[in-house]
Amino acid sequence: MIYEVSIWAILIFLIFVALVIGLSFYFGSRTKSAASYYAAGGTIHWGVNGIAFAGDYLSAASFLGICGMIAYAGYDGFLYSIGYLAGWVVALFLVAEPLKRLGKYTFTDALDSKFNSRGIKLTASLSTLIVSIFYLIPQMVGAGDLVVPLLGLPHWAGVVIVGAIVIYIVATAGMTSTTYVQFIKGGLLITFSVILTIYILRNGFTLNPSADYHQFTKIEVQVEDNKVISIESDDYELISQQQDGSQTFVKLSKENYETWFKLEKQIDGSAYLTEVLNITNTASGEKLYNGAPKAERRFYQVGHLKNIVYKGEEVESTGPLGPFEFFSTLEESEVVIFNKSIFDDGDDRVTAFYQQPTKGSDVLKPGLLLKVGKNAKLWDKVNFFSLMLALFLGTSALPHILIRYYTVPSQRAARKSTIVAIIAIGFFYILTLYMGLGAMVSGVNDLESSNMSGPLLAKSFGIGLFSIISAIAFATVLGTVSGLIVASSGAIAHDFVDKYLKVEMTDKQKVRAGKLAAFGVGIFAIILGIIFKGMNVSFLVGLAFAVAASANLPSILAVIFWKKTTAKGIASSIVVGILSAVTIILLSPTMFERYGLPKADAIVPFDNPAIISMPLAVIALVVVSLLTQKKK
Amino acid sequence: MLHEPAVEVGADYASKKKTRLGVILFTVYATIYALFVLFGLFYTDLLGLKAIGNINLAVVYGIGLILLAAIMGFVYNLVCSRMEDQMNGGAKL
Numbered sequence: 001m002i003y004e005v006s007i008w009a010i011l012i013f014l015i016f017v018a019l020v021i022g023l024s025f026y027f028g029s030r031t032k033s034a035a036s037y038y039a040a041g042g043t044i045h046w047g048v049n050g051i052a053f054a055g056d057y058l059s060a061a062s063f064l065g066i067c068g069m070i071a072y073a074g075y076d077g078f079l080y081s082i083g084y085l086a087g088w089v090v091a092l093f094l095v096a097e098p099l100k101r102l103g104k105y106t107f108t109d110a111l112d113s114k115f116n117s118r119g120i121k122l123t124a125s126l127s128t129l130i131v132s133i134f135y136l137i138p139q140m141v142g143a144g145d146l147v148v149p150l151l152g153l154p155h156w157a158g159v160v161i162v163g164a165i166v167i168y169i170v171a172t173a174g175m176t177s178t179t180y181v182q183f184i185k186g187g188l189l190i191t192f193s194v195i196l197t198i199y200i201l202r203n204g205f206t207l208n209p210s211a212d213y214h215q216f217t218k219i220e221v222q223v224e225d226n227k228v229i230s231i232e233s234d235d236y237e238l239i240s241q242q243q244d245g246s247q248t249f250v251k252l253s254k255e256n257y258e259t260w261f262k263l264e265k266q267i268d269g270s271a272y273l274t275e276v277l278n279i280t281n282t283a284s285g286e287k288l289y290n291g292a293p294k295a296e297r298r299f300y301q302v303g304h305l306k307n308i309v310y311k312g313e314e315v316e317s318t319g320p321l322g323p324f325e326f327f328s329t330l331e332e333s334e335v336v337i338f339n340k341s342i343f344d345d346g347d348d349r350v351t352a353f354y355q356q357p358t359k360g361s362d363v364l365k366p367g368l369l370l371k372v373g374k375n376a377k378l379w380d381k382v383n384f385f386s387l388m389l390a391l392f393l394g395t396s397a398l399p400h401i402l403i404r405y406y407t408v409p410s411q412r413a414a415r416k417s418t419i420v421a422i423i424a425i426g427f428f429y430i431l432t433l434y435m436g437l438g439a440m441v442s443g444v445n446d447l448e449s450s451n452m453s454g455p456l457l458a459k460s461f462g463i464g465l466f467s468i469i470s471a472i473a474f475a476t477v478l479g480t481v482s483g484l485i486v487a488s489s490g491a492i493a494h495d496f497v498d499k500y501l502k503v504e505m506t507d508k509q510k511v512r513a514g515k516l517a518a519f520g521v522g523i524f525a526i527i528l529g530i531i532f533k534g535m536n537v538s539f540l541v542g543l544a545f546a547v548a549a550s551a552n553l554p555s556i557l558a559v560i561f562w563k564k565t566t567a568k569g570i571a572s573s574i575v576v577g578i579l580s581a582v583t584i585i586l587l588s589p590t591m592f593e594r595y596g597l598p599k600a601d602a603i604v605p606f607d608n609p610a611i612i613s614m615p616l617a618v619i620a621l622v623v624v625s626l627l628t629q630k631k632k
Numbered sequence: 633m634l635h636e637p638a639v640e641v642g643a644d645y646a647s648k649k650k651t652r653l654g655v656i657l658f659t660v661y662a663t664i665y666a667l668f669v670l671f672g673l674f675y676t677d678l679l680g681l682k683a684i685g686n687i688n689l690a691v692v693y694g695i696g697l698i699l700l701a702a703i704m705g706f707v708y709n710l711v712c713s714r715m716e717d718q719m720n721g722g723a724k725l
Contacts, residue, residue, distance in 0.1 A: 073690075075690055075694075076695055079672070080692075081694075081698075082668070082694050082697050083699065085697070085698050085701060086661070086665050086697060086701060088700050088701060089657075089658060089661045089662075089665075089705075090658065090706070092654075092705050092708065093654035093655070093657050093658040093661070093708065094654055094655070097650065097654075098651075101644070131661045190706055210685060253679075304641075324684075324687060325684060327686075327688075327691050328685055328686030328687055331686055331687065331688060332686070361680055361688065364680075364688055364690060364691055365676060365678065365679045365680045365688060365690040366672045366676055366690065367676055371675065372672050372673055373674075373675075373676030374674050374676075374677075376673075381673050381674075384669075384672065384673060385669060388669045388672075392662075392665060411644065412712075412713065412716065415708075415709055415712060416709060418703040418705070419702075419706060419708075419709050421703075422701050422702050422705050423702045426698040426699070426701060426702050429698055430698055431695075431696055433691075433695075572720075
């Protein structure tokens, strides 16, 4: 998709960046000690910390990923919202206060508080680094995706810009400026999501999303033995036909543009073709969008309703809707979603996005993306269960989230800030349902990248709103990446160099070590963001959650609740958790597809590892702890 | 050298009671969450049934889980703060 670049978008983006850098410069001049660098001196107000939690947590995966997933697959995307939010219950009821009591700057500090073990220092710092890096990659990739329509720059430029700004923020003032960047961004994200939702409800549903929305062509055809023999159109010429499983695709030509249609058969024996969007990778290396190079802009945005039933009557548009009417109207109406099919046409590889009319009642329950229910296979169900488990248990084991408990002055403040976070994040996640479903039927979806549904929906309401939402989305990445780099720098400089290697350093040198580590991790993140361009954001975030839940949570809970826990038990649990989670992921169907191998050949038949790796980590913790008890 | 806390916190005599309350509330929420996952796994059609007005159970349950987390958190904080005030006096926590 080619986007128009807006001067307003650039201006608002520059203002925000200037604000962030100014803030960092101000706090940087006040950051002198390690406590100030890693934990903002433990002086942040619980209200600010709570919104900063939201700013930290609502990453590219939440705003861009979830909105996009709901826009493409309905309720299945909202399952991520539910799981991500439910994870905060674990953080509040089981982890927040004890962790605040035990730790100093990092999550390793909390685990090691009773043991002073080199094994824990090494494994926990490694785990922090691995989880943070898995989390960093999708953020950087998301930043690259955002600058393409926002600033008209190439993907790599976005990655470098984010990397450079974040290195500056973190390396100048550490946790204090990171906290305020996250606070501002969290507040703005929620405020403008409310505004976007008001726009959606005020506009209601309409069959024609915009004046220039593409009108899909439908052509009657004659079919013999599943072969199209003639078409009832003087404009098009029949070229060829291909099969992908049960789907039949037909290539037609009009005015020298070759494009694809899908064959639909009626019960009465008649048949017709419906227009599909298609991307063809030709044997000569050319990429054609609906039969033309990208610059010709023949690949349009989509997403519409097939019919609208409002208060029992079929209508063309509803006018403004209430928040409950929004769901009840969609429930009765029919949505056109776009499914993907990939097939070969001679030496060319064709990706076709075809229309799939779907009942609103099916859009509003699980099953369009994740295979569940009666017809799902056992491994599909295992995968669903494992994903919901990882989302529930992953949040309270993410190191960059845990370090925020050390920025407040007391246990009570830790608890209160978690509640503020739950309210802010929960509210935002409810809004994702409106924003995602709104994008689904507003003709804004870019079928090449689901990540842009939220910002593109804003664009349909005006360039001003788009500019602000895009700048906030970019800031979303900045806020989260800052937190991740602080956590990673703490793992390297504080846990590994200071505590594990026992390098003698003054307080000033510790801060310098942290800044150097932040610089190193930042550069590494830029490289990864460029290398992993095009990789699925949600997949990588899910991976980070699963690794965090497996490697960290059993140890955290054991330190808090189980008196027989030993240092070796914790170290073993972390190692088993990381190794088993990462191994299962590397052998999963999705990774096999990335290796260019058939999914069916995957050694592990499901993608999400938590259902196996987490119990393994718990077993390792219990067995090793029992075997290494000190004799009384 | 042990990893000492970032800021000094006083003795918390309410800690045991707060932990017990946290575990109870966690168990309640985890059970409701697990039921939702089970519905999603085995009874997807049930989630499609109308629950409130014309809105289906999936939407009501999903939004309900989010709201419940906030309500339980609010109650937890209220009870914990009262416990701390009663058992710790004015000590800094």
